[in-house]
Amino acid sequence: MSTEVHDLHVKEPAARVAEGVNNLQNAGAMVHATPGNSDELQDDPGEKMVLNMGPSHPATHGVLRLVLELDGEIITKAIPDVGYLHRGDEKIAENMTYTQFIPYTDRLDYLAPLANNVHYALAVEKLMGLDKQLPPRCQYIRVIVTELARISAHLLGLGAFAMDVGAMTVFLHTFYEREKIYNLAESLTGARFTTTYTRIGGLARDLPPGWIEQCRKFIDEVVVNFDESEKLLTRNPIFVNRTRDLGVIPKDVAIDYGLTGPNLRGSGIDYDLRKAHPYLVYDQVQFDVPYGSVGDCYDRYLVRMEEMRQSVRIIRQCLDQLPGGPVNVPDGKTVLPPKEKVLTSMEELIHQFIIVTQGVDAPRGEIYFGGENPKGELGFYINSKGGGTPHRLKIRAPSFVNLSILPYLLPGNMMSDTVAILGSLDFVMGECDR
Amino acid sequence: MSAKDLALKLAAHFGEVISTPWEFREEVTVQVLDENRIQEVCAYCKKELGFDYLVDLSGVDNYGEDPRFTVVYELYGYGHRNYLRLKTNISEEKCELPSVTSVWRTADWHEREAYDMFGLRFAGHPDLRRILMWEGYPYFPLRKDFPLAGKPSELPEVAFSNPAPLEGGPFVTVAGGKDTIAREPRVRVPETDSLETNARLERRRDLGRADEQHGNIKPAP
Numbered sequence: 001m002s003t004e005v006h007d008l009h010v011k012e013p014a015a016r017v018a019e020g021v022n023n024l025q026n027a028g029a030m031v032h033a034t035p036g037n038s039d040e041l042q043d044d045p046g047e048k049m050v051l052n053m054g055p056s057h058p059a060t061h062g063v064l065r066l067v068l069e070l071d072g073e074i075i076t077k078a079i080p081d082v083g084y085l086h087r088g089d090e091k092i093a094e095n096m097t098y099t100q101f102i103p104y105t106d107r108l109d110y111l112a113p114l115a116n117n118v119h120y121a122l123a124v125e126k127l128m129g130l131d132k133q134l135p136p137r138c139q140y141i142r143v144i145v146t147e148l149a150r151i152s153a154h155l156l157g158l159g160a161f162a163m164d165v166g167a168m169t170v171f172l173h174t175f176y177e178r179e180k181i182y183n184l185a186e187s188l189t190g191a192r193f194t195t196t197y198t199r200i201g202g203l204a205r206d207l208p209p210g211w212i213e214q215c216r217k218f219i220d221e222v223v224v225n226f227d228e229s230e231k232l233l234t235r236n237p238i239f240v241n242r243t244r245d246l247g248v249i250p251k252d253v254a255i256d257y258g259l260t261g262p263n264l265r266g267s268g269i270d271y272d273l274r275k276a277h278p279y280l281v282y283d284q285v286q287f288d289v290p291y292g293s294v295g296d297c298y299d300r301y302l303v304r305m306e307e308m309r310q311s312v313r314i315i316r317q318c319l320d321q322l323p324g325g326p327v328n329v330p331d332g333k334t335v336l337p338p339k340e341k342v343l344t345s346m347e348e349l350i351h352q353f354i355i356v357t358q359g360v361d362a363p364r365g366e367i368y369f370g371g372e373n374p375k376g377e378l379g380f381y382i383n384s385k386g387g388g389t390p391h392r393l394k395i396r397a398p399s400f401v402n403l404s405i406l407p408y409l410l411p412g413n414m415m416s417d418t419v420a421i422l423g424s425l426d427f428v429m430g431e432c433d434r
Numbered sequence: 435m436s437a438k439d440l441a442l443k444l445a446a447h448f449g450e451v452i453s454t455p456w457e458f459r460e461e462v463t464v465q466v467l468d469e470n471r472i473q474e475v476c477a478y479c480k481k482e483l484g485f486d487y488l489v490d491l492s493g494v495d496n497y498g499e500d501p502r503f504t505v506v507y508e509l510y511g512y513g514h515r516n517y518l519r520l521k522t523n524i525s526e527e528k529c530e531l532p533s534v535t536s537v538w539r540t541a542d543w544h545e546r547e548a549y550d551m552f553g554l555r556f557a558g559h560p561d562l563r564r565i566l567m568w569e570g571y572p573y574f575p576l577r578k579d580f581p582l583a584g585k586p587s588e589l590p591e592v593a594f595s596n597p598a599p600l601e602g603g604p605f606v607t608v609a610g611g612k613d614t615i616a617r618e619p620r621v622r623v624p625e626t627d628s629l630e631t632n633a634r635l636e637r638r639r640d641l642g643r644a645d646e647q648h649g650n651i652k653p654a655p
Contacts, residue, residue, distance in 0.1 A: 083565060366506075381506065
């Protein structure tokens with residue numbers, strides 16, 4: 001299926017700035033035409049002021065710094081400054097085995113650690129040629145946890161977006177549901193936040209008893225929450241006024257800047273990696289890919305809202321179809337053997353020793369794997385010279401790429417609209433700065 | 435049209451410049467043998483072959499080999515839904531290749547990152563500055579000869595005009611000056627450490643007093 005690209009007739013930043021300043025001047029002229037105004041109130045059009053927003057600012061959702069050049073209230077130039085959370089994850093990855101790096105992926109998009117775990121494991125498995133051998137139960141569980149992570153990330157994204165434009169209630173409301181996802185993650189992995197759930201060639205553990213029922217109960221409850229949140233926002237005149245026709249990203253610009261995920265689909269491009277290049281069992285479940293028509297902040301909100309409903313649909317189907325069987329690849333040289341076998345059998349003991357000390361043996365070669373993370377396409381480029389350690393591991397972080405559009409998007413808008421635009425882009429600095 | 439056909443078409447158009455495409459895990463890669471023509475090749479890929487989306491751009495350091503650096507371009511076309519990987523090598527002496535920001539605007543930040551991490555200069559880039567490390571940082575951290583623990587470097591102390599809470603305490607790392615091995619709280623020797631911390635605090639107080647005298651900042655209460 002091809003995607004037609006056409007221009008939505010959005011002005012370039014420079015033209016928008018000129019228009020905004022012009023409007024402001026006309027308004028000023030009207031004010032000054034009224035008698036009784038003294039000269040000292042006169043605005044000086046064209047005089048620029050530089051405002052520093054962040055790195056610690058509630059609307060920058062982390063440590064993003066924006067250097068904004070303002071003419072009155074109109075932004076004339078925006079320079080994003082990232083890197084405050086840089087921890088050198090790619091350097092660290094070159095110095096440890098593939099399995100040891102899994103905990104570091106928790107800390108990329110820390111709103112959806114389970115999804116990061118899954119996509120990283122898939123990338124390494126693609127390098128090793130294991131992706132076709134994964135047992136069906138493993139694939140279904142991975143889809144379930146990825147979609148749970150998507151709901152969790154979107155709930156926070158929506159809540160924070162709504163709070164940025166003044167709707168405090170939604171934030172508390174969505175956090176209530178996120179708490180339940182954390183409880184599910186806790187009973188599944190032992191940790192609420194830093195899950196480290198996948199392993200190369202499988203999962204850390206199978207579903208605990210009763211988890212499926214808990215998950216079903218959760219998805220029944222969360223749908224009610226979606227309805228309630230939507231009642232608070234979708235037709236709320238304040239919310240609509242603050243987001244509609246704001247921060248419009250035309251299709252061709254979205255592609256040119258490499259946007260992915262809900263931000264790309266908000267601009268009207270029907271592209272989702274789960275549909276376009278299905279991995280795991282996404283080709284065996286039914287779901288729709290929502291996409292916007294205008295590409296403004298409101299469209300991006302609607303896309304996220306609908307994506308959560310589709311995620312619930314996917315989880316429900318996966319829980320219904322969930323097969324039995326093992327969750328790990330039946331290959332002693334890739335996945336850690338069970339502990340009782342290690343303690344009783346020579347071969348398993350050797351495998352365990354080699355996997356722990358040297359890592360899984362990956363072939364020479366290079367691969368790129370991109371998966372549909374909540375924020376967009378999370379990709380891993382792995383360059384291997386053989387052995388248990390990557391020669392180079394590049395993380396293609398969706399938030400990093402999505403933020404690069406800010407110098408295009410912000411100029412011409414009012415200063416106060418910055419928070420709405422940032423909220424609608426829904427980024428995570430942990431992933432952006434790596 | 436499959437990725438392989440597109441790669442062959444590219445090779446047919448550019449001839450000597452493009453290597454024979456090879457496949458690994460169903461991914462097609464071609465080597466661009468002349469790094470000076472990478473911008474031209476990319477522009478052709480976008481315009482004629484429909485690769486309108488630059489997924490990723492990353493540098494690779496093949497330390498000990500010649501040429502030392504590789505730049506990898508991951509392309510995708512929304513029209514035909516195929517991936518293609520372009521690779522090109524750059525020698526350590528040169529460290530420079532044409533920028534592709536004029537082809538895809540998303541290359542802007544990717545190239546800045548490659549410059550920041552490997553020191554590769556992209557000729558024609560509109561604003562080639564560091565992006566993740568701070569301005570004025572002297573090293574390129576993803577090069578293989580840069581140690582994992584880091585190297586000592588001067589942190590600009592502008593952000594630390596007053597001592598941080600708990601500074602000098604047993605579980606607080608010390609900013610700047612040393613590498614991460616020496617800064618690690620568990621290996622620090624408390625006696626010498628406190629001497630050093632005191633010296634640093636004293637230096638900061640002096641700086642603070644100097645600032646006060648010049649009327650720059652208010653003294654801490």
